[in-house]
Amino acid sequence: KIGASIVESPADLSGVEVLATMVSTGSDVEAVYFGENGVLSGSGVPKIFVDFSSIGVDQSANIRARLAELGADLVCAPVSGNGKCVKAGKLSAVASGPKKAFDQVKDIISTIAGRGVSYVGEGELARFCKIAHNVMLGAVTQNLAEITVLAQKAGVPRRAFLDFMNNSVMGSIFTRYKTNAFVNLDWTTTFTPTLLRKDLDLGLAAGRELEVPMPVTAATREALQTHFGAASLKDDPEGYLQGDFAALLETVALAAGEKLESENDPYPTGLE
Template sequence: MSKVKVGWVGMGRMGYPMAERLVKAGYDVYIWNRTRSKAEPLAAKGATLVDSPRDLAHVDVLGTMVSTGKDVEQVYFGPEGVLSGNETPAIFLDCSSIAVDHSAALRARLAERGAELVASPVSGNGKCVKAGKLSAVVSGPRAAFDRVEPIIATIAGNGVSYVGEGELARFCKIAHNVFLGVVTQNLAEITVLAEKAGVPRRAFLDFMNNSVMGSIFTRYKTNALVNLDWTTTFTPELLRKDLDLGLSSARALDVPMPVTAATREALQAHFGAATLKDDPEAYLQMDFAAILETVALGAGLKLESENSPYPTGLEVPQAAE
C-alpha cells in the first residue's frame, strides 16, 4: 500500500470516481468538496474528509478536478485555500480543463511557494473512469511528472501521455474538446439525416460504430441518442466554454478553424431551443448529446425514444464494482 498522501478537491461526476480509484488502490487520500455531502460517501470508503482546502496543505500531492480556472485559483489561493497557511504540497496535480494563460499564471504563483504544477486533463466521463477507460494528457516538469505518474495511471486506466513542459497538455485538452464538439454536432446531423430518410437511429448508429468511423465515443453515446437519455456526463455550457477556449487559442496562434466556429454557433442554437422547454435551465443541465433534439427541430422531425438499449462498451466488470 502506498504511503503517499494525496489531497483531492472535486467530488463531481468526474472527480468522485477519480478519487475513488485512488482510495481503492491504497493511497492515503484526503478529500474536500464545496458541497460536503457529495464527499461523505467516499469518506465511508476510506478517504479522510477535511473541513477546508487549507486542511490539505500537509499532503504530498494535491489533486484538483473542478469546473473552471477560477475554481482552481480559489482552491489554491482563496482565503481558506490550500496555500492560505504556511505549509505547501510539493506537487499540484490539476486535471481540470482551464485556459492556457490561467494555467501559466497559476504555475508562476505556485513556483513562488516552491511548488510545481503538473497539468493532467483527461479524456472521458465518469463511466469511463469506473470502467478503467479514462486517458490523460500531461505536461509540466519532467521530474515532477515522473513522481506522480503512478497516481495519474491509477486514475487514467486507458493511458497517460506526457507531451512536454509548461502548458502543452492544456492545448491538447482544448483541441480534444473541440473535436468532441465537432464530432457530436456532426453525429447528430447525420443521425437526423438518416432517420428522416427512414433509417432507425439504432440501426444507423450500429453501422457507424462497426465502421472505420466508429470510436469509443460514438459507441458509448449511441444508447443516449437512440433512447433520448440525457443523463448528464457533460453539459452544453461546459462544451461551449471549451469551444470558446479553442477559438481563442486559434486566434492567438493564427490558426484558421472555420469548422470549429460553425460548431460553436450550432451549439449556441441549442441554448435558444432550450427556451421552448418547460424548464430551460434544467434542460441545459442535461447532457450535451441533447443537441440531437435541436438538430431534429431544425429538420422538422419529432424524435421518439426507440426503447432499445445499446451496449456502451463501458460496462464495469462485476469484480471491479
Template sequence: MASKHRLGWIGMGRMGTPMAELLLKAGHDVQLWNRTKSKAEPLAAKGAKLVDQPADLSGTDILFTMVSTGKDLEQVYFGEGGVASRGKNALPKIFVDCSSIGVEDSAKISARLGEMGAQFLAVPVSGNGKCVKAGKLSAVASGPRAAFDAAKPYIEAFARAGLSYVGEGELARICKIAHNVMLGVVIQNLAEITILAQKHGVPRHAFLDFMNNSVMGSTFTRYKSNALVNLDWTTTFTMELLRKDMDLGLTAARKFDVPMPVTAATREAIQSHFGVATLKPDPKAYLDMDFATLLETQALASGVALKSEGVPVPTGLEVDH
C-alpha cells in the same frame, strides 16, 4: 500498494469522485476536501480521510484537483482557507490539476505556485465518470518532468487507458482544448447525420450500429449511441461546458493565426441549442442535461419528431473488475 507520498484530493463531482476512488482502491492513503462535504462522505467509508478546509491538505506531498473553472481552482489554492493560505513552508510539493481550464489561467496559477516553491502539473483527462469506472479514462500531462515522474504512478491509477506526457508548461491544456473541440465537432456532426438517416426512414439504432462497426466508429460514437437511440439525457457533460471549450479553442486559434472554419461553424450550431432551451419550461435544467440533447435541436431544425426507440444499445463501457 502503500503510497510513497501523502496524497490530497479536491473535487468530488461526476469525475472527481470515481477518480479519487480508484486511488483508494489502488491502496493509496488519500485525504479529501469537497465544498459539499456530503458528496465526499461515501469515500470516507472506503478509507479516505475528510478534512474541513483546503488548507488542511497543505501537509500532503501531492495534491490532485478536479474542479469546474480556473476561478474555482484559484479559490481552493489561494483563497481564504485555501491550500496555500498557510504560506510556502506548509505547501504540497506537487500540485496536479486534472480540470479543464484555459491556458492563461493555468499559466498564472503555475507561476504563482512556482514563486512559493511548489511544482504544478497540468493533467486534463479524456472521458466521463462512466469511462473512469470502466478503466477507459486517459490523460495528458505537461509540466516539470521530475514532478511528472513522481506523480505518474498515482495518475495511472485512474488514467488506466493511457497517460501521455507532452512537455513543459501548458502544452497539456492545448491538447485538452483541441480534444474538446473535436468532441464538439463530432457530436454535432453525429447528430446531423443521424437525423439525416432517420428522415430517410432509417431507424437510429440501425444507422448507429452501422456507423459503430465501420472504420468511422469510435469509443465515443459507441458509448453515445444509447443516448441518441433512447433519448437518455443523463448528464455526462453539459452544453455550457462544451460551448466554453469551443470558445477556448477558437481563442487559442486566433492567438496563433490558425484558421478553424469547421470549429467556428460548429460553435454557432451549438449556440442555436441555447435558443431552443428558452422554449423549455425550465431552460437551466434543460441546459444541465447531457450535451447529446443536441440531437433534439437538430431534429427540430429538420422537422423530425423524436421518440425513444426502446432498443437496448451496448455502450462498450462495461465496468472492468
C-alpha cells in the same frame, strides 16, 4: 473502502505532498488553491499540484507562476472520458509541466487513467492538447447528431444507423457509448453544453492567438449556440442546460422538422 477521508475544507489538505484537483473552470482551480479556506490558506504547501481540469492556457500559466513563487510545481493532466470510463479502465490523460515533477506523480495519474498518460512537454502544452480534444468532441457530436437525424428522416431507425456506424471504420469508443443517449433520448449529464461552449471558445481563442484558421470549429460554435436558443423555449431552460450535451440531437431535429421519440432499446456501451 480504501482508506480515503473527507475533509471540511481545502485548507485541511495543505500538509499533503501531492494535491490533485478536478473542477469545472480555471476560476474554480484558483478558488481551491488560493481562495478563502483554499489549500494555501493552511499551514503548509504541497510540493506538487496535479490538476486534471480543462482550463484556459493563460489562466493555467498564471496559476503555475503563483505556485512557483511558493516553491511548488504544477503538473497539468486533463483527462479524456467520464466517470463510466474511469470504472471501465478506459480513461486517458495528457500531461505537461516539469518532467521531474511528472515522473514523481505519473503513477498517481495512471491510477485513474487506465488507458495511459501521455507526457507532451513543459508548461501548458497539455492544456492545448485538451482544448484540441474538446474542440473535436464538439465537432464530432454536432456532426453525429446531424447525420443521425438525416438517417432517421430518410426512414432509418437511430439504433440501426448508429449500430452500423459503431461497427464501421468511423466508429469509436465515444460513438458507441453515446449511442444509448441518441437512441433512448437519455440526457443524463456527463458533460454540459455550457462546458462544451466554454471549451470551443478556448479553442477559437487559441486559434486566433496562433493564427490557425478553424472554420469547422467556428461553425460548430454557432450550431451549439442555437441549442441555447432552443433551451430558452423549455419550461426549465436552466435545468435543461444542466443536462447532457448529447441533447444537441433535439436541436438538430427541431431545425429539421423531425420528431424524436425514445426507441426504448438499450445499446451496449462497451464500458460495462
